[in-house]
Amino acid sequence: MARDRAQALLIDFDGVLRRWDPAPMIAVEVKYGLKPASLLETSMSWDIYRPAMAGEITDAEWMKLVADRLPIDNAAEAVAEWQTYRGEPDPDALAFIRSVRAAGRKVGLATNATDRLRADLEALALTDEVDVVISSWEIKVHKPAPEYFERACQLIGEQPKHVLFVDDDDRVVRGARSAGLSAYRWSGPQHVDYLRKALDLPA
Structure with missing residues (x-):
């Protein structure tokens, strides 16, 4: 039996719609005497990253926890400067x-994010580029939990079998498939024609 064609697209933010240049972030670390990538690694420590994207603490509270873990006196200043770069579309x-x-297909931004997401979308002029935003911070559950994909499909108004999900994280892609969505790992634009076919759009 032929698989149902997707009628809507859910797409990830970081690593897909937003990319990051490491240079400005490393420049801040070098300026403050920190090892390159140490701020990123500290911020992604699961015990502080998870509550930040699960809607349990604010972005500002998360960044304070990051600063508290840095081995420098002016840590809050370093974190604030590091946070000024917000990536690019x-x-x-x-x-x-x-x-x-x-x-004519709906597109939803489906992302693990903090309460800073809406401001970032505005700053990058992306607010009006999608039909709906599904933020883990707002719905209080993060990818790849099944409940996240269930809520995302409700918000975009389609059954899971009619939704194509695109993410750069294999674990999240597998979670989406387990929840009944078509899912594909983004590694760049070389597969756009395939994704268009999955949405039953002309190449």
């Missing part, structure tokens, strides 16, 4: 999203 992912919406 990936032009290939953005072009894909625009083409999907132009063809």
